[in-house]
Amino acid sequence: MLPGVGRVLSCRTEAPDVVTHRIAWDGWEGCAPGQFNMLGLPGLGEVPISVSGGTRTPGEVLHTIRAVGPVSRGLAALKPGAALTMRGPYGRGWPVEAADGAQVTIVAGGLGLAPLRPVIRHFAETARARRVRLVIGARSPADLGFLQDYDDWRGAGIDLALTVDHAPPGWPGRVGVVTDLISAGPGRTVAYVCGPEIMMRVSAMRLQALGVDAGDIFLSLERNMKCGAGLCGHCQLGPVLLCRDGPVLDWARARPLMMVEDL
């Protein structure tokens, strides 16, 4: 629970209000895809931020931050050389081993692409041997993050499809909701979905309608977290403490919880 000190090495703007920091942290030994760290600023507080890169690189980690509250705004505004507090990794990540022998569908909405990057990297290494489809949805073309990765993913054999909700004149790509691009199969498909909760809900329903088993659809849920280690109960979702039991749950477990208003 004792935080270490990280130092920002470089910053990259992904989209309006969204920045990726490359952070040096002596205490970092890597993590499983989908786990998160608690990032903080003295006097402001801490927030949970998913690891968007560096899961296999001790000493260096990537975090992608959207500036929405006082702490995240402070973190997003950090420049190279700035210090921050860090502790982690926490939580259960994406069960990539569940897709052994199966086709893979990855659905990312908005900033949900950040926690999925390590998963995409994992499956990029096996994309030639099976079908890996990556569907990315965003509000507008300007909100599509990690553009520099797209060519690498396509080059690795990933079937990448993009869509935006709204587009200015001249946008040559798709316009429409991300669920329109979701496909599954042939054969057993395992899906990894991350984005706004309502988008994950309709995506999971769509996947199920396409024949994907509820136990093979994995979502990353988000609630207010404080300790990050299953002690304080801030992130309780019914019987689940998301920081300890999640943030990744399968749809069979998440569905009844996500259907409860205000839970």
Next chain:
Amino acid sequence: MMIRDLGEVIGQHRLFAGLDPAFLDLVAGCSANRVFRPGTVLAREGASFDHLYLLRAGHVGLDVVAPGRGRLRIQTVGPDDVLGLSWLVPPYVWRYDATALEEVRAVEIDATCLRAKCEADPAVGYAVLKRFMQPIVERLQGTRLQLLDVYGTPR
């Protein structure tokens, strides 16, 4: 023979998959196989709704022109989608422009012809309507999601 072939093509589209050959032939009697070059305008907002399209390959952009904002793309549709869902609803006019973004292969259905067959045989009309309800509901649900602006920052 030509009609039989077209019926098979129509039966491969998601909209009419699984329907019996007699029904597919009936739809084929109102249909033609078409290929559109990139940039071809398939429909103009306000124009009479003469045809609808079962898309087989390629994408089509749906645009509206808003005063002061120019041409806005509201959606793209592609393989296994239907272009033109309001062919059964008076006054039978297009509500947007539709332009081929790449080479588009589609089954073009004469809307007046299909409406007449639906009117003449209520069983056919009901079967057609049931099939069209699926993309209509999907489009409605998709539009709701777009309106919700789910990717926006909560204020």
